[in-house]
Amino acid sequence: MVLETLGRKLDQTIRRIRRLPKIDKDAIITLIQDLQRALLSSDVKVELVFEMTENIKKEAMNTELQRAKRKDFIIKLIHDELIRTLGGKPAPLRIKPGKKNVILLVGIQGSGKTTTVAKLAKHYKSKGLKVVTVTTDTWRPGAYEQLDQLTNQIDVKTFGDPKEDNPLKIAVKETKRALNKGYDLVIVDTAGRHKEEKKLMDEMNKIEKVLKPNEVILVIDGTLGQQAYSQAESFSEETNIGSIIVTKLDGTAKGGGALSACAATSSPIRFIGTGEKLDDFEVFEPSRFVGSLLGIPNIEGLIEKVQEAEAMPDPEMARRMMQGKFTLDDLCTQLKAIRKMGKFKNILSMMGGGNIPDALKDDAEENLEMWETVISSMTQLEKENPKIIKRTRKKRIAIGSGVDYSVINRMLGQYNQMKKLMKNLGQLRKKGKAMGGMGGMNKQAMEMMKKLGKDFRF
Ligand SMILES: Nc1nc2c(ncn2[C@@H]2O[C@H](COP(=O)(O)OP(=O)(O)O)[C@@H](O)[C@H]2O)c(=O)[nH]1
Ligand SMILES: [Mg+2]
Structure with missing residues (x-):
């Protein structure tokens, strides 16, 4: 692992x-x-x-x-x-079979670019693409032979021109030749460059401009640990890095540092290299990766279970809400529940069942994070009793949370509606109980929910 x-x-x-x-x-x-x-x-x-x-x-x-x-x-x-x-x-790499796709690999010398070009070729070949590799490395002696030997193992051709010493010319000529021959994915290798080598950085930029690749992938040596950050950062400044491949994660104690450092540059990690062989290569799926780190293969199942549990209100909160004691924190919890469950299940399950209109779910999706920020700028007293929030405080809160003043008003408006609804539902429940059943109440509750769906626009 x-x-x-x-x-x-x-x-x-x-x-x-x-x-x-x-x-x-x-x-x-x-x-x-x-x-x-x-x-x-x-x-x-x-x-x-x-x-x-x-x-x-x-x-x-x-x-x-x-x-x-x-x-x-x-x-x-x-x-x-x-x-x-x-x-x-990361968002999936947009490669369309039958179209002209180009991927460009960049990175410091020795980071594992050439090996990774061959690994990528194997990966995409197995997905049914007609793959070819191109080397533009005119610096390393025997660069063409190195890649050619690697790709020979997987029956993929390598294009290049060991006699030409202008990498830009090779990039244009060989990529064009490959695409004209009907290959639908060209993976282009570049010479190693040092982050301070201006000339090589310029060359890389020019290659990117002429090839207009679907994506530029930065290859980073995982044994660098936290230093990976400055490397990723300086490459990101120079060129349009779409994603990162971290190599040599086999047997390094520093892997955690490299992975988090790369992610911190806000370029997603797409693949990881875990050995010298072409098979030692994995699509980087954060959730699966973390699941295996934690020793839990079925992490998705666990997450679902917890999300359901989180969405259920605790009985104390439900009791308070039914009495109309509904705080802004409760509002957030409810919206979170709506977002997670896609249904107003938690409240309605207490009332006897039913779904809330989809509009609510979408709205919760959009506003929740912003509202949470707003609410976190309030005092505990204000959260519990928003009535005390007057105009000047609203302004302060708006500034403190970086939102427009109107957002606060709208949020409080929705809060008041929700609070009223909770109270009414609580009363309905009492009445229902007094009448000896829940049946009649359910219908009225649903009516109210319908109305809410109309009014409850954020
Ligand atoms: N252990 C290990 N070695 C790797 C990995 N990827 C590349 N290498 C080795 O790193 C060295 C440099 O690789 P190379 O592809 O030539 O790097 P380049 O200079 O960036 O093209 C070679 O010895 C590779 O076999 C990896 O994931 N794990
Ligand atoms: Mg190389």
């Missing part, structure tokens, strides 16, 4: 959580220390480690969940933070 040491440590941490009889404050603190140790020993940047673990701690301490789900919830928190640190999932 890639990043074996980190994986082993995280796996141990998770096992320890699972074995605990209950997750209390002490357990969370121990977990955080375990996590910090594991991440620091894989060379993840200190600041990043503390930011991550602080987030996990805060969420873990502040979230009320049914006890049975708490362990899974904590694991999911760790998972989500790791994914965030790794920069999330």
